[in-house]
Amino acid sequence: MAKLTSRSEDYSKWYNELVVKADLAENSGVRGCMVIKPYGYAIWEKMRDELDRMFKETGHQNAYFPIFIPKSYFEAEEKNAEGFAKECAVVTHYRLKNDPENPGKLIVDPEAKLEEELIVRPTSEAIIWSTYKNWIQSYRDLPILINQWANVVRWEMRTRLFLRTAEFLWQEGHTAHATKQEAVEETEKMLEVYADFAERFMAVPVIKGIKTPSERFAGAEETYCIEAMMQDGKALQAGTSHFLGQNFAEAFDVKFTNKEGKMEHAWATSWGVSTRLMGALIMAHSDDHGLVLPPTLAPIQVVIVPIFKGEEQLNQINEVAFELQGKLKAKGISVKYDNDDQNKPGWKFAEYELKGVPVRIAMGARDLENKTVEIARRDNLTKEVRPLENIENYIEELLKTIQNDIYNKALSFRAENITEVNSYEEFKKVLEEKGGFISAHWDGTAEEEEQIKNETKATIRCIPLDAKAEEGVSLISGRPSNRRAIFAKAY
Amino acid sequence: MAKLTSRSEDYSKWYNELVVKADLAENSGVRGCMVIKPYGYAIWEKMRDELDRMFKETGHQNAYFPIFIPKSYFEAEEKNAEGFAKECAVVTHYRLKNDPENPGKLIVDPEAKLEEELIVRPTSEAIIWSTYKNWIQSYRDLPILINQWANVVRWEMRTRLFLRTAEFLWQEGHTAHATKQEAVEETEKMLEVYADFAERFMAVPVIKGIKTPSERFAGAEETYCIEAMMQDGKALQAGTSHFLGQNFAEAFDVKFTNKEGKMEHAWATSWGVSTRLMGALIMAHSDDHGLVLPPTLAPIQVVIVPIFKGEEQLNQINEVAFELQGKLKAKGISVKYDNDDQNKPGWKFAEYELKGVPVRIAMGARDLENKTVEIARRDNLTKEVRPLENIENYIEELLKTIQNDIYNKALSFRAENITEVNSYEEFKKVLEEKGGFISAHWDGTAEEEEQIKNETKATIRCIPLDAKAEEGVSLISGRPSNRRAIFAKAY
Known part of the structure; x- marks a missing residue:
């Protein structure tokens, strides 16, 4: 068995080799799609079973919605379409036929063209809210607390096993509520579930926070996230929970009679984690000898x-x-x-x-x-x-000791690699020389965020939920800021 | 709550109403695709978990392969393509764009046309055997015992909830072996697993048998099946297990060095059950008041x-x-x-x-x-x-008593509705007046099978594995036959 490339030599190569050599996954003959091998799938199954248990404990039920979404459904929610419907797999025909000119070859049958194209789901808000329209009439029908385990497809140009693939496996929660407050509470509750799972089972410490408007989910009013630090200091978004407001209820005309007898649009959340978590698990703990798995998720302990x-x-x-x-x-x-x-x-x-x-x-x-x-x-x-x-x-x-030690090691590593800076010069110096997460003041504008991103490739990962109030001035504009955001280069 | 249509009044309508009223599933806005609602999904989850346990106990591991299959992969195995690649969802493009002529509308971007069309998997032999090619070099790499839980799509024209839908959920086992004997044993073992599951968990008695050549899986050398009787006397194929010979190994060039140091093509099996089992479960036991669930699969007992x-x-x-x-x-x-x-x-x-x-x-x-x-x-x-x-x-x-009683009731019903006939006249009379399964001699030709099917709509469900040797003459041709086949109208 040839040795792994070491992390210090080439972190990216180390990761790619490790995924393949440890029999976790491999690239398939289909562009951007991976094969998850039995050993990798066994780890994913353990994650899935544990998350599923946590979702059920918090009152959610599983269901299953169609893989195809008619094109027009995306037209209903403009932002969502802008974010998701563009780079996607489009089904235009429903039949192949023998090629009359090339025996043994198949061609698309031009007579079997769909009247309306179908999109392979990149995310299911559109198809699910078009269904909820029939399920929700009264406040008595609410809340609806549903989760779906499914495959989704996004036409990614540059793919990496587990981290970014055209097809991936995930769960997507889609809930409907009678009040804004209840929906916000649900969004926050599921973020807690994700953070709890990441820390107790994956042994990966995470920062809980909210995304800036420019990093929000397409169609969300607020996106909450958990961000984890990998061993190369880069950030990996490990899960997101979205407060969707009434956007999808408006787009799909989902109204209910509230307790006062008035018609109102329902309030929505959605939240998801994916096989990307496998990437986080691998990159957070493993070393130059191979995988390091926390005992709770190891198929063989x-x-x-x-x-x-x-x-x-x-x-x-x-x-x-x-x-x-x-x-x-x-x-x-x-x-x-x-x-x-x-x-x-x-x-x-x-x-x-x-x-x-x-x-x-x-x-x-x-x-x-x-x-x-x-x-x-x-x-x-x-x-x-x-x-x-x-x-x-x-x-x-x-086994319990190892679980704790792995977590604590990752926690110490993170603590050593979060740096507070107070000037843009310092920001750039730290990012280049040390890397990791940088805690800095930001003026709250998309312009400053964008400029930093363009000049340094670091993005605002989140504004931590537990960020303490602190007066400061932002990195570039010098405008006042009252709390710090977390910046990092990210996967 | 309006009453259900009774079974005697309109069996088909009773089924459709029951599926919807009992909150099991409903049609979606996407042609032929269903929404599996939480109560229905909870039953499916119980089936899945039990089957998964049984697969693992018999040495199988789960894995996951891409949902897309390049068109050319189907060209490799002609019979399989003939059976599956024709009526399917074809992805031809990977991008939508805003319609310049209709603000708010999306159109397919003609510049994002795929070089090779992708088929949404109707079954995964092609993509899996193209992968096995890289996994199998020596007899030491065998057997490969893999199962996949996945969604598949077949472009069905007439669909019914659970029984026949364009997209459905299933599991598909795909195994590779060093010898023919081992592959045949695997095929038979998995048929036993299915029969055991159907009888002990679904409380549905099944007949284990082999399909006639014309009813075989496209690409199989032998198809084993379990056939169940519904309350209207019709048959429902509840699971199939295929001995695929070396067909897929030849199509995808999967060779290994055997113990004698010679190159040989691997031997294959595949086997699957789907959300169709939900239809079998519902139709086997339920009554005019609603569902009757066996305790082992009831989400609420x-x-x-x-x-x-x-x-x-x-x-x-x-x-x-x-x-x-x-x-x-x-x-x-x-x-x-x-x-x-x-x-x-x-x-x-x-x-x-x-x-x-x-x-x-x-x-x-x-x-x-x-x-x-x-x-x-x-x-x-x-x-x-x-x-x-x-x-x-x-x-x-x-609860145990109920489980047994439900099974025994179905068993008695089946016993009362299998009729042995010895002439084609009797066959047609029984089929029309009584229905159910008919046990009769057949001459083994596709011609007689076809004629019976065309004239009566009854097909050969299987030749039971336990059919005893019995001399007789076939229904139409009068040729000698040495055992009986089971005929029935089927779902």
């Missing part, structure tokens, strides 16, 4: 590797290993015993390091004699020899 | 309805009901306590009958005095009054 010469030794180790495997499984720990005799222990060690298995237990003949095992942690690459007796309890605790 | 006058009585009932709810939940039973005071008990009774909740517990003031509850079974509409004490144990057993 513990691997047991026997070190043996000959069948007799293997049989002896098998007995002990199977028993330990059983004890760990009884604790709900996912454990693999790899006693395949085709590959050497060293090969297996490297393989499970590459795959990010949090704990490796090695068992040799001497361990058997001494009633010990060797335990290796993937996150910090430390090893220790411990007594076999009750080792399952130790492992159970160790 | 037990509903508790209080019968009260005034708040004081409600408070007293609440106390007992919440305690009972807790005890049932502790047993893993999904239970809803509906103490909403907007709707009358009679309305609630009808509503939960419509939704197919297997067990309804009613609690009134007199029940409180007598320490009893009234228990109503949805499947046979019987009621009984029982002591409240330890009622949770009784309910737990009752």
Whole structure:
């Protein structure tokens, strides 16, 4: 197995190689579309199941809406169309036929042209709100709290596995409410769910904030986001929650009779996270040996590797290993015993390091004699020899420790790489020499935001929800500002 | 709530009304595409989770492949293209733009025409085998046992909710093997999984069999199926498992070095079930009052309805009901306590009958005095009054009884509606007067099969795997036959 390119050598190349070598995903023969391989999909499934549980706990139900959206639906909400309907996959025909001039070849049947083109959903507000129109008559029909797990397509020109692909998997929540306040509360509640998920399960600390108007979701009144720092100091938007006001209700004429008997447009939210989270998970923790997975999302949490010469030794180790495997499984720990005799222990060690298995237990003949095992942690690459007796309890605790340590490591890294600056000169110097997130005053205008972006490639990631009031002057215009925004280069 | 059309009056109308009134699904604004509503989706989720568990137990892993398939991939496997690539959604462009002549309108940008058209997958053999080409070099890479949960699109002209829709949800297993025998065994194993799921979870008895050549999957060497009988006597194909031979390996040049060091094409299977199973579930058990759901797949297994006058009585009932709810939940039973005071008990009774909740517990003031509850079974509409004490144990057993009873009722119905006939006259008479499945001899030719189909609309559903050897003569040609096939009109 050829070594990975190191992060310091070429971070971008390291990421691309890691995704492929760790069997997470690969590019397909279809431009911009990826194949998510079983190991990658198993991690995504764990994310999905956990998020799904959290959505249900907060009162949401799943449903499924059509993948196609008639072109005219996009015309109803101008901003949304401007943001999404332009670069998309357009279905214009519904039949192929044999090419009369080239036997064995297929051509589009010109007689099977659709009257109205269909767009493969880039996001589902339009199709869902056109449906809600029939579901909502009275305040008694509200709230509607629906989530959808689905694939979506956006015609991206430059794609990267998980981070930006033409087709990706995601969930999109679409809720309808009787009051503005309730919709805003829902938007904020789901941001909390995302932040909680990112921190407790992905072990990725996030900054909760709101987007500037120019970075808002197309059609939203306010976009909330969680922003995570990758190991190269760049930001990755890990989830967004949008307060959509009455924009979609107006576009699709969704009115209800309120408690006072008056007709009113419904209030909307939408919120989503996608397979992009896989990119965040990989880039936040992994190292030059391969993936580092937090135990809560690792498809295999513990691997047991026997070190043996000959069948007799293997049989002896098998007995002990199977028993330990059983004890760990009884604790709900996912454990693999790899006693395949085709590959050497060293090969297996490297393989499970590459795959990010949090704990490796090695068992040799001497361990058997001494009633010990060797335990290796993937996150910090430390090893220790411990007594076999009750080792399952130790492992159970160790997995929690590793989860916390991975989170804390990412948190320290972030703390070291957020810099407060008070002048544009300092801003540019820090961005170039140190990178990371920069906390700075901004005058609130799109002009200053745009100028900074054009000159430095750094964008305003968010205005943190917990930003404290602080008088200052903005970087370029020198206008007064009362709190800091977070700037960074971003994925 | 208006009553359902009865099954005897108009079976087809009854089904369509039931699907909509029970909040399972509805037609969308997109031709042929349905919206699966939360209650319907919750049933599908339970099916999916159970099947997923069964697939993983039999060694399969999930993965995800692109939704788009380049047109040329279909040209590689001629039969598959013939069967699937013709009536499909064709993506020809990747951009819309503002219509310069009609402000607010969008048009397809003629400059954004794809070099090669993309087909929205109707099934994924082509894209998956084009990927397997890179994954398979040696017999050590085999078997590959992969499943995908996905949406697929087939341009159906006449659609019906769940039974036949342009877009539907399904799973598709795609496996690759080193030997023919192993692939055949896999095909048969997955048929067993489907049959087991249908019978134990859906409570729908199925006939396992093989399809005739003319009913085979496009590109398969052998198609195995499970066929279920609906209450109108018609057949519904509930799942298929295909032995694909080396057809796709040849089409996509997937070769491996076998144990003897020789290059060989891999052997393939594919197998799938879809949201069509929802249609089977509904039509197999439901009655004129609404859905009848087997407890294993019911999103709500037990509903508790209080019968009260005034708040004081409600408070007293609440106390007992919440305690009972807790005890049932502790047993893993999904239970809803509906103490909403907007709707009358009679309305609630009808509503939960419509939704197919297997067990309804009613609690009134007199029940409180007598320490009893009234228990109503949805499947046979019987009621009984029982002591409240330890009622949770009784309910737990009752749910199992109901599951068995629903299955046995369907089994008896099927037994009564399979008729053995020995002449074409008898065949036509039984089909017209009684309907159901007809067991008859067939000469094995496509001609006779076709003639019967054209003259009676009955098709050969399958040749049952357990058909016993029996000498006979075929219906029309009078040629000798050594076992019976199952004929029926079908969905």
